[in-house]
Amino acid sequence: MTNSLMTASHAAGKGSVPDAVFAVLQKANAAIAAIGKDKVVNASIGTIYDEDEKFTYFSTVLDYLHQAAPEEMMNYAPISGLPEFLSSAIDQVFQGNQPENTFAKAIATPGGTGAIRHVFVNYLEPGQKALVPDWFWGNYRTIAEEHMRSIETFTMFDEENKFNIPSLKEKVVQLLTAQDNLVIVFNSPAHNPTGYSLTEKEWNEVIDFLKECAGDKHKKITVLLDIAYIDYAGEAQATRKFFRLFNGLPKNLFLAIAYSMSKSFLIYGMRSGALVGLSSSEEVIEEFSRVNAISNRGVWSNGTRGAQRLLVDVTKNPELKAKIEKERAGFRELMNKRAVIFMEEAKEVGLKTFPYQSGFFITVPAPNPQAATAKLTKDHIYALHLKKGIRVAICGIPTYKIPGIATKIKDAL
Amino acid sequence: MTNSLMTASHAAGKGSVPDAVFAVLQKANAAIAAIGKDKVVNASIGTIYDEDEKFTYFSTVLDYLHQAAPEEMMNYAPISGLPEFLSSAIDQVFQGNQPENTFAKAIATPGGTGAIRHVFVNYLEPGQKALVPDWFWGNYRTIAEEHMRSIETFTMFDEENKFNIPSLKEKVVQLLTAQDNLVIVFNSPAHNPTGYSLTEKEWNEVIDFLKECAGDKHKKITVLLDIAYIDYAGEAQATRKFFRLFNGLPKNLFLAIAYSMSKSFLIYGMRSGALVGLSSSEEVIEEFSRVNAISNRGVWSNGTRGAQRLLVDVTKNPELKAKIEKERAGFRELMNKRAVIFMEEAKEVGLKTFPYQSGFFITVPAPNPQAATAKLTKDHIYALHLKKGIRVAICGIPTYKIPGIATKIKDAL
Structure with missing residues (x-):
């Protein structure tokens, strides 16, 4: 418990634990300064770096931004977002896979x-x-605690490295009590940090179970689907097919998608995303739109207009969309190439990983992660230890x- | 009381009152569509429009953005903001007028x-x-209520149109009880919505009183200074001199500046600003920096990097700064020209206004504002009614x- 000086009592403890990613990054940078970039593996960066370890981007997007109209860059967007952005966000999320007989609306938000x-x-x-x-982006906890909520995992x-539906069910029942x-x-x-994607079979089982739970009409169950990495999990149609499973939901089972x-x-640094609500009930979606618009107003006012306009133009302009998709596919393949090397070596040396399929990160279970990552720094490998x-952030490693990283991790465990 | 469908109970009522600005804007746009732009006065827009009623901007800023480096536009900024942005924000806020023996830190935020x-x-x-x-930007209430706080006014x-320090004192004493x-x-x-700026004398009286209140060491008093319009209130040095009065504050009297x-x-639409903390106590400022960084992480993660880099470059590059200041001075003069016409006519026809000095808005007290603004629409004038x-948003009226607006308002009251 930290004593408050000027802040309110609930705020005093915030930030008393130093940020882990930042600490790793600092050490990696110190190593680079000391022995040179070529000898250091910075496995902690959460953005795509190219083969020269430089920040990378879509040149189509850069060209777009460098020619953007002043009003589109600089004027306020409406509080909920440009109306065309909201429909574009829904388009981009579902790409034709919105379940039948559902209603969807969107609200612009700063990122996911x-x-x-x-x-x-x-x-x-x-x-x-x-x-x-229990494997989760640590910020879920920060967001919950910032708002006087908390998380349960x-x-x-399971022991066979399969998505553990019984554990999910058990905790849902407990919480609903x-x-x-x-x-x-x-x-x-493309889950952060393991790279896992639920199968259609798993989704079906989860959705059926939640429908059962929603039989109790006093319960309000929201599935919050964070699809931050969806576009690195495969082609648009393949990655979005599972949305169709969310059909025929009862009114008190609601899907909220963080896009x-x-x-x-x-x-990343333009801070644009959307919250998309999906329901079988038009009323629920109207409530969603109304309530979250006011939340926009009362937290950050409105969103980054330039990014919103980009999404509108991508949705309207097939040529622009195709160019970006081509660039994106290139990076997807690049990360896949990196992942395949790591995963094959892991298999060879008997290093257990979680079932990576796609995305920015691969995660290795470790009994004592802090000791292991400390050992790895002797090999000049800087990775984030989780609980x-x-x-291993393959998005940022050329x-x-x-080659060799999986072996060294195996040795460090 | 609105019943909740899917939301939590506290959220259900959000947005049940329609947004007033939006409603006025819709009516103005309908009138423009019906009878033409030339015959309609849209006095509801909160951004600067030029003499052709077009959105306007600094061409220096547009050139800057159109040449910005990809990483600066697109990569994440650190959670608190680029370190150079934080020092630049402090520079821009005080411009040499930080009170002696004080500590200041900043945190990047989406706008004010x-x-x-x-x-x-x-x-x-x-x-x-x-x-x-009691004259305030309505969003203060929305922000407070979104976070389970409320406002008191x-x-x-006072009756002589002077800043009412006795009322302020009375309410401070009440709340501190x-x-x-x-x-x-x-x-x-350049207060929104009246265009008023506190005088040095008034600030002195306010600060002396708050120092007295802070004699009770159980109290934690924060002055939140919203300086959104400071750069339209005059030259940098003239508008910032009053900061020097915040010296010798006790540890439990804290200045937080929304820049x-x-x-x-x-x-506006790039969503960039900073919260700058100022205290006589280094500890209080360290707490400020630590706590608010975590709040960034737990609400919107980080800020718009491109805008942060712009402020850094403006601060580092006197030529860039001078060019922007010149453009800004032009708009300041433009708004002043508009305001002078309105205020002189108001005086002539005996229309009482609040003591406007500078800024985007002039406000006229009205016993029945809704009826008066409705009457004004018959003259094709669309203005926002407050409580x-x-x-009257002179920022947007060519x-x-x-000429004539003040007279018509007088007639409509």
Whole structure:
């Protein structure tokens, strides 16, 4: 417990634990300064770096921004977002796979973070818990705690490294005994930090179970689907087919989708995304739109207009869309190449990983992650230690540096 | 009370009152479509429009953005903001007028809204009240209510149209009886919606009084200074001199400054600003920096990097700064020209206004504002009705349309 000087009592403890990613990054940079970039593996960066270890982007997007009209860059967007952006966000999310007989609306948010913030605040009472897998983007906890909510975890993988539906079910039942509102976070496809995507079979089982739970009409169940990495999980149609499974939901089972332009357009620093609501009930969607618009106004006012206009133009202009998709596919292949090298070596040397399929990160379970990552620094490998594992950010490691990493991790465990 | 469908109980009522600005804007646009732009006065726009009623901007900023480096536009900024941005924000806020023997730090926020959000959340306990003048930007209330706080008002002007310090004092004393944390919002210079700026004499009296209040060491008093319009209140040195009065503050009297690039650089839609903390205590400033960084992470993650880099370059590059200042001075003069016409006519026809000095808005007290603005629409004038007055957004009305507005308002009252 930190004593407050000027802040309110609930705020005093914030930030008393130093940021882990930042600490790793600092050490990696110090090593680079000391022995040179070529000898250091910085496995902690969460953005795509090219084979020269430089920040990378879509040149089509750069050209677009460098020619953007002044009003589109600089004027306010409406509070909820440009109306065309909202329909474009829905288009980009579903790409033709919106389930039949459903209603969808969108609200512009600063990246996925802002979307998650709104769901935790507006779909949970203060003090309630959101359910997340035990392998999760640490910021879910920060967002929950910033807003006087907290998180509960289920065990994401069973002993056979399969998605652990029994654990999910157990925790859902437990939480629904204690609270009437429930938010369950799924980060799929291309889960951060494991690279896992739920299969259609798993989704079916999850959705059927949640439909059962929603038989109790006092319960309000929200599936919060974080699709930050969806565009690196495969072709648009393949990665979006599972949305069709969310049909015929009861009114009290609601799907909230956190869509982010950060990775999909590599404009992380422009802070643009959307919260898309999907329901079988038009009323629920009207409520969603009304409530979250006011939350926009009362937290950050409105969103980055330039990024919103980009999404509108991508949606309207097939040529622009195709150019970006081509560039994106190139990076997807690049990350896949890196991942294949790592995963094959891991298999060879008997290093267990979680079932990576796609995305920016591979995660290795570790009994003592902090000791292991410390050991790895002797080999000049800088990776983030999680509570029970080590995260290897293949998005930022050039292909030529991948061979040997799995072996060294195996040795460090 | 609105019943909740899927949202948490506290969220259900959000947005049940339609947005007033939007409604006025819709009517103005309908009138323009019907009878033509030349015959309609849209007095509801909160951004600067030029004499052709077009959105306007600094061409220097456009050139800058059109040449910005890809990483600066697209990569993440650090959670608190680029370190150079944080020092630049402090530079831009004080421009040499930081009081002696004080400590200052900054945190990047999406515009002023984000800065206000952090202060309401981190410097008030849930359920407590922020004190604002009775003429205030309506969003203060939205921000407070979004975060389970509320607002209390003091009477901003007395019967002689002077800043009403006795009312402020009375409400401060009342609130400090009920709560240990107090946030008092001042929107000065160039207050929205009246265009008023506190004088040095008034600031002295306010600060002396608050120092007295802070004699009770159980109290934590935060002055939240919203300076969104500071760069339209005059030359940098003249508008910033009053900062020097905040010297020798006790540790439990804290200054939080909401700085926005929205108006200062006319990049409203890029969502960039900063919360700058100032204290005589280094500890208080360290706490400020630590706590608000985590709040960034837990609400919107990080800020718009391109705008941050712009401020850094403006601060480092005197030529760039001078060019922008020259453009800004042009718009300041333009608004002044519009205001002078309105204010002189108001005086001639005996229309009482609040003591406008500078800024985007002039406000006229009105016993029945809604009826008066409705009457004005018959003259094709579309202005925002406030609770007890009418706001005339001279920032958006071309000079040639100003003559006659004051007279018509007088007639409509």
